[in-house]
Amino acid sequence: AQSVTQLGSHVSVSEGALVLLRCNYSSSVPPYLFWYVQYPNQGLQLLLKYTSAATLVKGINGFEAEFKKSETSFHLTKPSAHMSDAAEYFCAVTKGGTSYGKLTFGQGTILTVHP
Amino acid sequence: GAGVSQSPRYKVAKRGQDVALRCDPISGHVSLFWYQQALGQGPEFLTYFQNEAQLDKSGLPSDRFFAERPEGSVSTLKIQRTQQEDSAVYLCASSLGFGDPVDTQYFGPGTRLTVL
Numbered sequence: 001a002q003s004v005t006q007l008g009s010h011v012s013v014s015e016g017a018l019v020l021l022r023c024n025y026s027s028s029v030p031p032y033l034f035w036y037v038q039y040p041n042q043g044l045q046l047l048l049k050y051t052s053a054a055t056l057v058k059g060i061n062g063f064e065a066e067f068k069k070s071e072t073s074f075h076l077t078k079p080s081a082h083m084s085d086a087a088e089y090f091c092a093v094t095k096g097g098t099s100y101g102k103l104t105f106g107q108g109t110i111l112t113v114h115p
Numbered sequence: 116g117a118g119v120s121q122s123p124r125y126k127v128a129k130r131g132q133d134v135a136l137r138c139d140p141i142s143g144h145v146s147l148f149w150y151q152q153a154l155g156q157g158p159e160f161l162t163y164f165q166n167e168a169q170l171d172k173s174g175l176p177s178d179r180f181f182a183e184r185p186e187g188s189v190s191t192l193k194i195q196r197t198q199q200e201d202s203a204v205y206l207c208a209s210s211l212g213f214g215d216p217v218d219t220q221y222f223g224p225g226t227r228l229t230v231l
Contacts, residue, residue, distance in 0.1 A: 101218055102148060
C-alpha cells in the first residue's frame with residue numbers, strides 16, 4: 001500500500017521568503033510523485049511530477065522538488081514566495097502496473113503568504 | 116481549450132434523496148477518475164474508467180454509490196439515499212492515455228455536495 005504524509009497542515013511565510021512544504025511517502029515499489037495546487041473554488045492544478053527521469057524536478061510558477069529515495073521525501077520548494085502562491089498544496093503518489101495511475105493524496109498544506 | 120467541467124457546482128440534498136453529479140472530461144481523454152474530498156482532507160480515489168469500461172471501483176464507499184460512462188465521454192456519479200457522511204466535494208479528473216501513471220490528470224472544479 002502507498003501513503004503520503006505532509007508535515008504541517010499550515011505554513012506561513014513572508015513575501016520573498018523561502019517556501020518549503022514537506023512530503024514523505026511510503027511505497028513498496030518505485031513511486032511516481034506529484035505536487036498539485038488548489039486555489040479556492042478551483043480544481044487541482046499540477047505543479048510538477050517525478051517520473052524517475054531526474055531527481056530534481058522543476059515545475060510551474062518557480063516551484064521545484066527533489067526526490068530523495070534515502071529519505072523517502074519529495075519536498076516542494078520555491079526560493080521567493082509571492083502573494084499569489086497562497087493556496088492549498090497536495091502531495092500525491094501513484095505506482096505503475098494495474099493501478100491505472102490512481103492517486104493517493106496527502107492531507108494538504110495551506111500556504112499563507114504575508115506582505 | 117476547454118478543461119474538465121462538472122455540474123452542478125453546488126448541490127444540497129436532504130438525507131435520503133438521490134443525487135447525480137456530472138463530469139465532462141477533456142475531449143479525447145481516455146481515462147476518467149472520480150475522487151471524494153472531505154472537508155480538510157486530501158482527495159480520495161473512488162473509481163476509474165477507461166473509455167466506457169469501469170476498471171476499478173475499489174474506492175466506492177458503499178453500494179449506494181454508482182458511476183457510469185456509457186459512451187466513453189461524459190460520466191455520472193450517482194449517490195442513492197444520501198447520508199450526511201456523503202457531504203464532500205466530488206472531483207472528476209481526466210487524462211489522455213490508457214491509465215499510464217505518468218499521465219497528467221486534469222481536474223474539474225468539483226461539485227460540493229451538502230446533505231442535510
